Amino acid sequence: MYRKVFANKVFDRKVVLITGGCAGIGRALAMRLAQAGARLVIFDLxxxxxxxxxxxxxxxxxxEALGVLCDVADAAAVEQxxxxxxxxxxGIDVLVNNAGITHRSSFADTELAVxxxxxxxxxxxxxxxxKAALPSLVARSGQIIVLSSLSGFSPLLYRSAYxxxxxxxxxxxxxxxxxxTGSGVNVMLVCPGFTATDLRKNALVGDGSVAAQPPLAMGxxxxxxxxxxxxxxxALKRRRLLVLSNVDWRARVLARFFPQLFERVLLPRLSGLKPPRTGRF
Incomplete structure (x- = not known):
């Protein structure tokens, strides 16, 4: 269920472009911003x-919404x-770089094409x-929102390309x-934890095909x-970094300051494997 919509006019009539916006976080964000009065542009395949x-x-x-068939990997298609x-x-007030794919395969078994x-x-x-939206974003003192991941600071096994x-x-x-700096444009990196979307369901395997097995259980x-x-x-607060990991602060802190402990305790768990018994954590 969506949260109660508060009378906030920050995004009222603003033009928000969301890539990969037909499913998962992109679709949910389109709904939420529509509630806030935004005009929406959705890129999808x-x-x-x-x-x-x-x-x-x-x-x-x-x-008011516009759907545009666009492969973001194609620079010419994006320009058009x-x-x-x-x-x-x-113009564009907010760009949400949400489109993404993942894989589940070891480095040795993953083809270069993947x-x-x-x-x-x-x-x-x-x-x-x-690159294509930047002139408009600068002219409007807009926002760039980038969907990263907890893997942006904590490695996950069998996701080397991702x-x-x-x-x-x-x-x-x-x-x-x-x-x-000084342009008025805000850049917010968003690092969600594991989220119920089709991303994991449509994960590639080493040969580039879609994984046949169900996604691994990750808590x-x-x-x-x-x-x-x-x-x-x-986005309302124009944050710089938004960490939403549902494995709380441990992954980030351990990966940075205690890498051996992270590799022994949290890395297998986050990667969907059972960690070896090494005592309580």
Whole structure:
């Protein structure tokens, strides 16, 4: 269930572009921002899902929305989609780089094409969209919101390509934040924990096909709606970093300051494996 909608006008009539917005966190965030009065642009690869979401936003939230078929890994397609957005709405106030894919395979068993595809979507997709939207964002003193992951600071086994893409996002957008100092543009990196979305269900395996086995059990899983609500509130405050890990502070602290303890105790658990018995934690 969505939280009670407070009378906050920060996003009223603002143009918010969400990539990968037809499912999971992207869809939940579109709903939440529609409640806040935003005008929405959704990039996705599924035309039928786009049409359905735009209709739902109009029928249930009286929201003005545009669905655009766009592969964010294609720089030319992104340029065209951004031009259409600016033509339709006049500019972009908030860019949400949400589109992403993952995999579940060891480094040795993962083909190079899988690394390239994951970087193309997760990293270059965000880069393409930000590059194309930046003039409008600067003109409007807007916001860039980047969906990273707890793996942006804590490694996960059998996710080497995914982990690398999230680390790359941090490097790119933390640098961009400094370069945009004084421009009025805010950059917020969001690091959710495990969330109930189709991302894990559609994980690739080493040969690039979709995993046949069900996703691994990883303890507490947050709802997409709760994550979207937290992102909305973080955007209201123009936060720089939003860590929503439902494995609490331990993963981040242990990974940074006690890496051996992290590898022995938390890393197997976070990766869906049973940790060896090494005493109580």
């Amino acid at each position: 599924d035309q039928q899902a786009l049409d359905s979401l735009v209709q739902h936003l109009a029928d249930h939230h009286n929201a 989609a951004m031009a259409l957005t600016v033509e339709r709405f006049g 690394f390239q595809r994951i970087m193309a979507v997760n990293y270059f997709g965000a880069l393409h969209c930000t 982990n690398a893409s999230k680390h790359a996002l941090h490097g790119l957008f933390e640098t961009l934040r400094y370069e945009l 507490k899983v947050a709802s997409a709606q709760d994550v979207a609500e937290a992102i909305y509130r973080g």
